[in-house]
Amino acid sequence: MCGIVGLLGKTAEIRESLGGRLTPMFTCMAARGPDSGGLAVFNRPLDDSIRRYSVYSPDRNQDWDGLGQLLHNHLSSDSLSTDKASKISDFQIRAIENHATIIGNFDTLDLTEEISRFCPALRILSVGRSIEVYKDVGEPAEIARRFRFDSLSGTHCVGHTRMATESAVTPAHSHPFTGGEDFCLVHNGSLSNPYMLRRKLEREGLRFETDNDTEAACRYIQWKLAIGATLEEALHEAFVELDGFYTFLMATHDQLTLVRDAFACKPAVVAETEDYVAVASEFRALAHLPNVSDANIFEPEPEEIYSWPV
Numbered sequence: 001m002c003g004i005v006g007l008l009g010k011t012a013e014i015r016e017s018l019g020g021r022l023t024p025m026f027t028c029m030a031a032r033g034p035d036s037g038g039l040a041v042f043n044r045p046l047d048d049s050i051r052r053y054s055v056y057s058p059d060r061n062q063d064w065d066g067l068g069q070l071l072h073n074h075l076s077s078d079s080l081s082t083d084k085a086s087k088i089s090d091f092q093i094r095a096i097e098n099h100a101t102i103i104g105n106f107d108t109l110d111l112t113e114e115i116s117r118f119c120p121a122l123r124i125l126s127v128g129r130s131i132e133v134y135k136d137v138g139e140p141a142e143i144a145r146r147f148r149f150d151s152l153s154g155t156h157c158v159g160h161t162r163m164a165t166e167s168a169v170t171p172a173h174s175h176p177f178t179g180g181e182d183f184c185l186v187h188n189g190s191l192s193n194p195y196m197l198r199r200k201l202e203r204e205g206l207r208f209e210t211d212n213d214t215e216a217a218c219r220y221i222q223w224k225l226a227i228g229a230t231l232e233e234a235l236h237e238a239f240v241e242l243d244g245f246y247t248f249l250m251a252t253h254d255q256l257t258l259v260r261d262a263f264a265c266k267p268a269v270v271a272e273t274e275d276y277v278a279v280a281s282e283f284r285a286l287a288h289l290p291n292v293s294d295a296n297i298f299e300p301e302p303e304e305i306y307s308w309p310v
Helices: 012-016 018-031 064-075 108-118 140-146 194-203 213-226 231-241
Strands: 003-009 036-042 051-056 091-096 099-104 123-128 131-137 156-162 183-191 244-252 255-260 269-272 276-280 296-298 306-309
Touching: 003 012, 003 018, 003 183, 003 244, 003 255, 012 018, 018 036, 018 140, 018 156, 018 276, 036 140, 036 183, 051 108, 051 131, 064 091, 064 099, 064 108, 099 131, 108 123, 123 131, 131 140, 131 183, 156 183, 156 244, 183 213, 194 213, 213 231, 213 244, 231 255, 255 276
Parallel strands: none
Antiparallel strands: 003 156, 003 276, 036 131, 036 156, 051 099, 051 123, 091 099, 183 244, 244 255, 255 306, 269 276, 269 296
């Protein structure tokens, strides 16, 4: 049993207060997932050459300024200020405790290699022009407080509270899982064939970081997208390939997408108004939203793809 939440803002007002609207949804789902939690938030895409990198450190006292200096020395030829709040010419680092967002125009492989070389304990959680990810173990309310979810703005976001049933409780096993650029997935349920999928995808050159069944679903969809499928096409094939019970909530830079398996035994509810689309495992997570009493509220049908553009 886990909790999933998602919110897409259709108006400037909702987007500006996205984190404030989402945080009560996220903390409300703590009863369904008390051991870890996470959030992916999307903003308008950066320029084509610029990427956001969400980075996690197991050390709450991580020296982010020191990392910035290392990156400057090895990836940049211009001067670097590691002021966490200010934009700089080459890249910037915005740090909150053991998470940081690095924004710059360097090559993803170069950045990954430099981080692995100098700070091997760090993990890159996401890459893209739009996405930022925050996730950790602990009570969802504490995670939301530490990473200041209520201050976030953006176009749309997805969150997850986890009750582990099939793999370890670690930050790496927490959701959201990401694949490629600007794609993330959160999952309520369990898959019965993740290792079969994993063996198939590893033969295709994909690398896995955990033994979590959700990662197998994420990597499968990532693979389909990489070889040219649309998200909708990938999901139609996933209905055949993935065996188990699941509700998936996914996001890309330009859409929010929800699916349930053929039996639809994992709960989900949607509330849609002219101002927003909200998704949660239970309606009580949506009850505080503005004008929710006038919303179109429904339970998604099995093996139907629900997708909302940004």
